[in-house]
Amino acid sequence: MPILCGARTGAQAPARILALQQMPRIEIYSNYNLLATIKLELDTLVIGRDPESHICMPDARVSRTQAIITRNGDRHEIENKGTNRTKVNGKELQEPRSLNPGDYIFISRYVLVYEEEDQSLEDSVNTVVLS
Numbered sequence: 001m002p003i004l005c006g007a008r009t010g011a012q013a014p015a016r017i018l019a020l021q022q023m024p025r026i027e028i029y030s031n032y033n034l035l036a037t038i039k040l041e042l043d044t045l046v047i048g049r050d051p052e053s054h055i056c057m058p059d060a061r062v063s064r065t066q067a068i069i070t071r072n073g074d075r076h077e078i079e080n081k082g083t084n085r086t087k088v089n090g091k092e093l094q095e096p097r098s099l100n101p102g103d104y105i106f107i108s109r110y111v112l113v114y115e116e117e118d119q120s121l122e123d124s125v126n127t128v129v130l131s
Helices: none
Strands: 003-007 020-030 033-039 044-048 067-072 075-080 104-107 110-120 125-129
Antiparallel strands (some): 020 110, 067 075
16 A cells, blocks of 8 residues: 655635646556555656655666656646666656657556546545555
């Protein structure tokens, strides 16, 4: 089970003010188990072994800063920053690439799925530490 760190706390908003919006997200899997779902609210999301990463993967096969997802207008791009491989849909990432709904990102034993769907606004997570 993932350890969630840096989560925003506070009272949950009443249901009448929860709105629906197009909210891209990353679903994180390991061994076919969903570990976490991260809404892409930040302009830059850092993935790596470094505990300061937004998504921390404590795995020696993951670079301290493995990949970065950045918002580019209404799209998101992923860029490999580490010496270890990052793959998107089975192809090694050689240069920044736009993400499309349903894209699979492979980093070590983790599979991240990029999705764009309507999601209700809820408390969000700033940092996720995977086990």
